[in-house]
Amino acid sequence: MPTLTSSFSERLFDRIVDTDSRICLGIDPRPSAHPLTHPDRFGHDPAQVAKAVVYYFQAIIESTQDIVACYKLQSAFFEVLGVPGLIALAQLLADLKAKDIPVILDAKRSDISSTAEAYAKAYLDKGVFSADALTVNPYLGMDSLAPFVSEAQKQQKQIFVLVKTSNPGSQDFQDLKLADGSLLYEKVADRLHDLGKDKLDSLGYAAIGAVVGATHPEELAKLRQRLPHSLFLVPGYGAQGAGSKDILPAFDEEGFGALISASRSLTYVSREDDFADRAREAAEQMRDEINEVVEEALF
Amino acid sequence: MPTLTSSFSERLFDRIVDTDSRICLGIDPRPSAHPLTHPDRFGHDPAQVAKAVVYYFQAIIESTQDIVACYKLQSAFFEVLGVPGLIALAQLLADLKAKDIPVILDAKRSDISSTAEAYAKAYLDKGVFSADALTVNPYLGMDSLAPFVSEAQKQQKQIFVLVKTSNPGSQDFQDLKLADGSLLYEKVADRLHDLGKDKLDSLGYAAIGAVVGATHPEELAKLRQRLPHSLFLVPGYGAQGAGSKDILPAFDEEGFGALISASRSLTYVSREDDFADRAREAAEQMRDEINEVVEEALF
Numbered sequence: 399m400p401t402l403t404s405s406f407s408e409r410l411f412d413r414i415v416d417t418d419s420r421i422c423l424g425i426d427p428r429p430s431a432h433p434l435t436h437p438d439r440f441g442h443d444p445a446q447v448a449k450a451v452v453y454y455f456q457a458i459i460e461s462t463q464d465i466v467a468c469y470k471l472q473s474a475f476f477e478v479l480g481v482p483g484l485i486a487l488a489q490l491l492a493d494l495k496a497k498d499i500p501v502i503l504d505a506k507r508s509d510i511s512s513t514a515e516a517y518a519k520a521y522l523d524k525g526v527f528s529a530d531a532l533t534v535n536p537y538l539g540m541d542s543l544a545p546f547v548s549e550a551q552k553q554q555k556q557i558f559v560l561v562k563t564s565n566p567g568s569q570d571f572q573d574l575k576l577a578d579g580s581l582l583y584e585k586v587a588d589r590l591h592d593l594g595k596d597k598l599d600s601l602g603y604a605a606i607g608a609v610v611g612a613t614h615p616e617e618l619a620k621l622r623q624r625l626p627h628s629l630f631l632v633p634g635y636g637a638q639g640a641g642s643k644d645i646l647p648a649f650d651e652e653g654f655g656a657l658i659s660a661s662r663s664l665t666y667v668s669r670e671d672d673f674a675d676r677a678r679e680a681a682e683q684m685r686d687e688i689n690e691v692v693e694e695a696l697f
Numbered sequence: 698m699p700t701l702t703s704s705f706s707e708r709l710f711d712r713i714v715d716t717d718s719r720i721c722l723g724i725d726p727r728p729s730a731h732p733l734t735h736p737d738r739f740g741h742d743p744a745q746v747a748k749a750v751v752y753y754f755q756a757i758i759e760s761t762q763d764i765v766a767c768y769k770l771q772s773a774f775f776e777v778l779g780v781p782g783l784i785a786l787a788q789l790l791a792d793l794k795a796k797d798i799p800v801i802l803d804a805k806r807s808d809i810s811s812t813a814e815a816y817a818k819a820y821l822d823k824g825v826f827s828a829d830a831l832t833v834n835p836y837l838g839m840d841s842l843a844p845f846v847s848e849a850q851k852q853q854k855q856i857f858v859l860v861k862t863s864n865p866g867s868q869d870f871q872d873l874k875l876a877d878g879s880l881l882y883e884k885v886a887d888r889l890h891d892l893g894k895d896k897l898d899s900l901g902y903a904a905i906g907a908v909v910g911a912t913h914p915e916e917l918a919k920l921r922q923r924l925p926h927s928l929f930l931v932p933g934y935g936a937q938g939a940g941s942k943d944i945l946p947a948f949d950e951e952g953f954g955a956l957i958s959a960s961r962s963l964t965y966v967s968r969e970d971d972f973a974d975r976a977r978e979a980a981e982q983m984r985d986e987i988n989e990v991v992e993e994a995l996f
Contacts (some may be wrong), residue, residue, distance in 0.1 A: 426812070428811075438823075472698055472812060474806075474808055474812045474813075474819065475812070475814045475815050476813040477815070477816065477819045477826065478815040478816070478819040478824065480787075480819075480824050480825045480826065481780065481783055481784055481787065481825060484780055484783055488779075488780065505774075506806070506807050506808055506834075507721060507805070507996055508805050508807075508834055509773055509805055510862065510863070510864040510866070511864065512726070512727075512774060513774070514771045514773075516773040516774050516776070516777040517773045517776065517777070519775065519777050520776045522777075522778040525777065525779050526780060527776065527779065528777045535805075535834045535836050535837075536836065536870065537834050537835065537836040537859060537865050537870060538834075538859065538862050538866065538867065538871075538911060539862075539865075539866025539868065539869035539870055540866045540869045541779055541864055541865060541866030541869075542864060560836060560837065563809065563837050563838075564809070565809040565810065565837060565838060565840055565841060566838075566840060567809070567837065567838025567839045567840030567841055568837065568838050569838065570838035570839045570840075570879065571835065571836060571838055571884070571885065571886065572836070572838065574875055574876075574884060575875065575876040576873055576874065576876060576880065577873075577874040577875060577876055577878075578876055579876075582870065582873065582881065585870070585873065586870065589869065625780050680901065691741070
């Protein structure tokens with residue numbers, strides 16, 4: 399049982415050991431993607447659709463909780479369902495909290511000064527939307543990240559800053575070559591490293607992690623060197639085309655330090671009533687694929 | 698009366714003429730900043746606090762609607778109030794919609810593919826959180842902006858993309874010098890210009906605007922040249938230290954094309970019951986200061 403003073407990465411480490419899994423299961427509700435949650439079934443009543451979404455993902459959590467390390471809730475898919483969607487978000491967050499399973503809110507927030515403080519308070523303090531970790535966008539600069547970092551450190555929580563994302567368009571700005579020869583995303587990484595390196599937990603990790611797409615294995619390897627104290631949240635596995643070999647460079651020498659996230663490819667495998675069992679099967683398969691390459695590399 | 702097929706900038710132009718004002722009044726609820734909305738008054742009951750916030754800003758809207766061009770709601774300050782805060786957001790959006798006053802939601806969203814589509818749908822389509830314009834963060838690249846642009850164009854709405862922000866930390870990444878000699882924020886501006894220039898409304902404006910801080914008058918001038926078809930949303934006036942001379946370069950040759958936004962310096966002037974009258978006085982003064990420098994420059 400993790401103590402109240404465990405950091406996010408310490409809690410995560412325990413979960414990875416307990417579940418033998420480096421998977422972060424992404425909860426991206428798409429009501430139309432399954433007959434049980436389809437808006438047509440409820441005459442498009444938003445409250446009923448949102449409630450069905452909660453049941454759907456509660457079943458998936460129940461079915462996968464012993465084989466995934468943590469969950470990631472994608473805020474956009476709740477926000478688009480209106481007020482009932484945000485109630486659904488709060489309910490799933492509360493469920494995971496009650497189970498003491500680490501949960502990341504993927505909301506990619508960013509703002510400055512007291513506005514950034516308000517976001518940090520909303521998602522990393524104690525309110526109904528608070529999670530154990532939050533994704534954050536760095537474009538506004540280091541002072542915009544400071545309130546998130548300080549709240550994360552205070553609450554023993556975590557931020558994951560967008561560094562090099564999994565989409566093709568990540569090359570437009572993130573890959574721009576700077577006058578000093580480095581790339582923008584490398585500069586972002588270096589600033590995050592400087593910011594986090596003096597406040598590490600017992601595992602050598604900082605409260606400042608990085609989002610790095612699985613679709614760029616070479617960059618993953620370079621960033622693992624540049625950010626030795628950052629947990630990596632690695633999207634792009636499965637649906638976006640990356641495979642198990644691609645994500646190996648995300649891990650540290652102990653096979654820790656990265657979460658491989660997948661959403662649709664786990665949670666919307668079946669359009670039948672067996673969706674939760676099929677989610678478990680898909681997660682087991684993904685877990686084994688990842689463990690195989692990681693263990694092969696370690697031994 | 699604007700027709701249903703007016704673009705955001707066309708509606709805004711009418712409002713600027715009607716109100717003789719280039720102000721965007723920022724609604725950033727800080728319940729503790731006024732006794733009428735203070736959480737202590739309601740035993741910290743979130744629903745009552747949120748309701749008081751709605752009354753407070755309804756009074757301010759009532760008192761200022763004929764002297765400001767539009768309103769900007771800061772999503773973070775509603776999100777931090779939990780579910781009642783988001784209901785308050787929906788109520789104020791509905792009030793402004795009923796009055797046919799353009800409203801910008803300052804939520805600085807960003808994500809990729811279907812997740813970006815969900816955000817675009819949530820804030821620019823027809824749901825309870827939909828506004829006339831949305832602020833967006835460009836770090837993820839042009840494909841991340843595409844769903845927002847396409848929804849904005851389809852709905853005759855607007856996005857404002859963060860280009861050069863008003864905070865000191867905006868120099869950390871936005872001002873980085875690239876290998877080709879330009880700065881990152883200039884590159885962002887150029888890509889936005891390319892994206893918007895072929896789809897202009899009757900006033901010559903695109904659905905893609907830019908957020909440019911009032912705290913950087915020289916950059917404002919350069920960006921006005923680089924982005925001739927973009928409305929500018931200009932924060933940083935008042936509380937952040939910029940004055941009326943600083944924002945002049947944001948306007949086009951007709952004195953149109955920019956909204957100067959201010960929040961705290963208008964809405965939290967008084968801790969007494971006269972807060973709405975004092976908001977009007979402060980807005981009138983700001984309106985006159987801005988009109989004076991703009992009209993002096995035009996004639």
